[in-house]
Amino acid sequence: MRIHETLARAARLASSQRQAAELAGREEEQRLWIQVKAYRDFLASTGQVYLFEDYLEGVAPTLRPQVSTAIEARPDSTSRQVMTLLLKTFDETSEKQYASVLIHLVNFIAATGQLEACEDYILHRLEYAPLAIAHFPTHAEAEAWLNGLAQPPSPADILIGDEYHLAWYSREDNARGLERDSVIEPYIEELVARGIPPTAPSFATRAEAEGWLNNHPATPFEFVSIAGEYYFAVHHKRLKRHTLHPVASSLAEWEEKKRATERAEVQDLAAKPQGNDA
Known part of the structure; x- marks a missing residue:
């Protein structure tokens, strides 16, 4: 299973757990599940999906996932509270594979020395502009950067001049590219x-x-x-x-893009085979 699908299924597990906490009125648990989603958002926004896949491949198999020593050293931190919740979920859920992925996601951020950067991202998301990981004056310079990377972001936004562009990479076929991203x-x-x-x-x-x-x-x-x-x-x-x-x-430009999206949706709907009324 590709890493993007694995992360999507792990996210669905986190979402269902958050909804259950909300319905039961467990506000603190709901807050922590929202935090779990923010860790995944940080991973995706910074283009580290394939790096995380490599990390997972290097994790020694155990019956129960271990907690990073970097998190163990922060007993009062939110990351430690999140980890306690995830370990409890791992023990109780039948979807242990995806609970394990969420545990290792937090471990990855801690083991790579990104806890403070991630917490800053989480705490100040509303105060910061949409995240861009790099800036280039010209499209040619951005392309040279992307093509020169052995491990490009997968994906992440960058700035070319004043515009956001999505830099993407597919490890499976080594394809990579840049496309305009209307995030602002x-x-x-x-x-x-x-x-x-x-x-x-x-x-x-x-x-x-x-x-x-x-x-x-x-x-x-x-x-x-x-x-x-x-x-x-x-x-x-x-x-x-x-x-x-x-x-x-x-x-x-934004209005034109929205109209183009609407036209494409109408065309897709019209192209779908209609059921027989008879």
Whole structure:
């Protein structure tokens, strides 16, 4: 079974456990299951799915999964509480394979020294822009980076200029590529609907706007006006940079993409064979 399917089934186990906790009114357990999902989101957002697959292959088989010493050393941490819950679930569930995957997922993050980065990701997800793992000025530079990696992300967002792109890789056939990813446009749409502040900072040039943003980082978003046109400034804290997205053209492209998606769905529905009424 491929790692993506394994993770999907493990996620379904976590989701069913969270729903059961919610129905039973076990609020603390529900919170911890939400945390389990966040660990998986961190793994996926940072493009480490195949690295995790390699980690799983190197884990010695045991009757009951072991806890990473890095987690054992943090008895009062949320990760230790999560691990206690997962071990209890492993003991009680018939889906031990997928409970084990969730345990090893937390172990992987701890063993690779990423607990603090993961906890920062979880605690500040609403304060940070959608995660991008790298930035390149041009598409050619991004392609050279992707093609030069022995183990590309699988997948993860990167920035090319001011735009998000999804860098993807399929280990099974060694295929890899870049495609435009519309992850910031929904934010622009929602915040424009709330209203652009009339006090949005105004600048004559992009250089002036960038200089101001360096001293007044967006948290994580800010509308600015440059030469009479509104831009959506996005602060990428992890990459220590801002991107500037022209509001009017970004919304126009987003509307066209939504219409294209709707047309494709209608065509797919029309192409499906219809049952006989007789």
